[in-house]
Amino acid sequence: MRKILLIITFILFSTLVYAGPNDKINESGFINKEVRLIKNFEIKDPKNKIILIYNHGQDENDTSPNCTWVSMLRNHASLINQEVNGKKIMVYNLCSTHLRGDMSKNMSKKKDWWWLKPVPKIYEGKHILDKRVELNLELIEKFVDAGVPRKQVFVTGHSCGGLTTLLFMSRYPDKAGGGISYMQACFGKLSSKYKVKKNGVEKAMAKFRKKYQGPHDLRQKMNDEIKNNLKVPILAFTHPKDKYEGLLSDWLEEIPGMKRIIISENYKINGKRCKRKGDDWEEPVKKGHNMDTGLCFQYYNPTIKEYIASRIK
Numbered sequence: 001m002r003k004i005l006l007i008i009t010f011i012l013f014s015t016l017v018y019a020g021p022n023d024k025i026n027e028s029g030f031i032n033k034e035v036r037l038i039k040n041f042e043i044k045d046p047k048n049k050i051i052l053i054y055n056h057g058q059d060e061n062d063t064s065p066n067c068t069w070v071s072m073l074r075n076h077a078s079l080i081n082q083e084v085n086g087k088k089i090m091v092y093n094l095c096s097t098h099l100r101g102d103m104s105k106n107m108s109k110k111k112d113w114w115w116l117k118p119v120p121k122i123y124e125g126k127h128i129l130d131k132r133v134e135l136n137l138e139l140i141e142k143f144v145d146a147g148v149p150r151k152q153v154f155v156t157g158h159s160c161g162g163l164t165t166l167l168f169m170s171r172y173p174d175k176a177g178g179g180i181s182y183m184q185a186c187f188g189k190l191s192s193k194y195k196v197k198k199n200g201v202e203k204a205m206a207k208f209r210k211k212y213q214g215p216h217d218l219r220q221k222m223n224d225e226i227k228n229n230l231k232v233p234i235l236a237f238t239h240p241k242d243k244y245e246g247l248l249s250d251w252l253e254e255i256p257g258m259k260r261i262i263i264s265e266n267y268k269i270n271g272k273r274c275k276r277k278g279d280d281w282e283e284p285v286k287k288g289h290n291m292d293t294g295l296c297f298q299y300y301n302p303t304i305k306e307y308i309a310s311r312i313k
Contacts, residue, residue: 023069023070023071023278023279024066024067024068024069025037025067025068025069025070025073025093025095026066026067026095026097027067027093027095028067028092028093028094028095029041029092029093030090030091030092030093031073031076031077031080031091031092031093032077032080033077033078033080033081034077035070035073035074035077037093043090043143043146043147043148046143046146046147046148046149047147047148047149048086048087048088049087049088049089049090049148049152050084050087050088050089050090050152050153050154050177050308050312051089051090051091051092051143051148051152051153051154052076052079052089052090052091052092052154052156052180053092053094053136053139053140053153053154053155053156054068054073054076054091054092054093054094054156054157054158054161055094055096055132055136055155055156055157055158055160055161055162055164055165056068056072056093056094056095056096056157056158056159056160056161057072057157057158057159057160057161058128058159058160058161058186060104060111060112060114061112061113061114061128061160061186061187061188061215062100062101062103062104062112062113062114062127062128063099063100063101063104063107063111063112063128064096064097064099064100064128064160065097066097067093067095067096067097068093068095069278070278070279071276071277071278071293072158072293073091073093074276074277074293074295075292075293075294075295075297075298075301076091076156077091078298078301079091079301079304079305082301082305084305084308084309084312085309085312085313087152087312089308092139094135094136094139096128096131096132096135099128099131099132099135100112100128101113101123101125101126101127101128101129101130101131102124102125102126102127103116103120103123103124103125103127104128113214114212114215119212119213119214119215120214121213121214121217122214122217123214123217123218127218129160129163129164129167129186129222130167132160132161132164133164133167133168133171133172136155136164136168136176137168137172137175140153140155140175140176149312150174150175150176150177151176151177151311151312152177152312153176153177154176154177154178154179154180154308154311155168155169155176155178155179155180156179156180156181156182157180157181157182158182158183158292158293159182159183159184159185159186159244159289160185160186161182162181162182162183162184162185162236163181163184163185163186163222165179165180165181165184165234166179166181166184166226166230166234166236167222167225167226169230169232169234170225170226170228170229170230171225171229173230173231173232177308177311177312178232178233178234178235178307178308178311179232179234179235180234180235180236180237180304180307181234181235181236181237182236182237182292183237183238183239183242183244183245183288183289183290183291183292184236184238184245184249184252185242185244185245185289186219187215187216187218187219187244188215188244189243189244190204190205190208190244190245190248191242191243191244191245191246191247191248192243193208193243194207194208196247196248197247201247201248201250204248205248223251226255227251227254227255230255230257230258231256231257232257233257233258233259233307233310233311234255234257234258234259235259235261235303235304235307236249236252236258236259236260236261237260237261237263237291237292237300238252238260238261238262238263239262239263239264239288239289239291240262240265240288241265241266241267241287241288242287242288242289242291243287243288243289244289246288246289259307261300261303263291263292263297263300264291267284267285267286267288267291267294268296269291269294269296269297269299269300270296270299272296272299273296274291274294274295274296274297275294275295275296276290276293276294276295277295
């Protein structure tokens with residue numbers, strides 16, 4: 001009975017399903033190299049599989065009305081079926097659109113606690129990122145029960161999903177093989193809005209706290225938790241022109257074992273301009289926060305595979 005329930009967990013329907021209008025993907029599940037959710041799927045030969053769980057970004061700080069898009073997952077999909085130490089990579093897209101933080105439960109669908117007047121000075125209860133961490137843990141346990149070795153399951157994520165990744169690995173270092181964070185952020189365009197390049201980190205964050213004490217203190221609390229408790233090697237990508245946390249990410253290098261990669265100083269990787277691609281469109285990457293979605297980011301696939309190899313040996 002237990003095996004049947006586990007198989008049902010991974011069986012969604014019976015065919016491949018397209019992402020839908022605007023390349024949007026609204027469901028959790030394994031994806032294939034064409035960035036399509038795979039339905040009627042079960043993990044075969046689980047001991048020889050590596051699973052990358054992808055955690056998407058958010059439009060708001062404490063809610064997540066949208067999941068992800070084809071263009072966001074394309075680089076993850078490029079790793080599918082590649083082998084690391086004889087084990088094949090799989091990618092699972094984890095949607096958390098059903099979650100809301102405790103302080104945003106009773107607000108309209110597209111608003112969260114930052115819309116309250118005045119903005120609370122203390123966040124009370126569980127934030128959505130706390131709930132996303134637990135959602136990852138639940139999923140990992142299902143994969144492990146299905147026969148995938150725990151060290152072969154990796155938590156990854158972009159933006160708020162990247163911050164979720166760092167929080168997860170600081171709280172549950174023994175529950176997954178490792179973590180890969182892309183452009184960690186979840187508190188707005190702090191780097192640009194508070195002019196970190198001109199004002200410096202301390203002065204910029206003082207301005208942020210003066211305007212939004214509650215969000216500032218919550219961000220600092222999360223960053224301190226990560227800095228103080230993260231004890232396992234993590235791979236983290238940042239970009240200086242990321243308007244969110246691009247110039248606010250140096251604290252990552254204070255964490256023992258952290259491998260931080262500053263992607264570039266412009267919108268090129270290895271001398272090539274970056275483009276991102278949907279189903280039937282492509283465009284130049286114009287935002288530092290989206291550099292990990294550009295096709296040229298696949299330049300780092302060997303680095304990602306080396307990190308995975310170091311964690312599963």
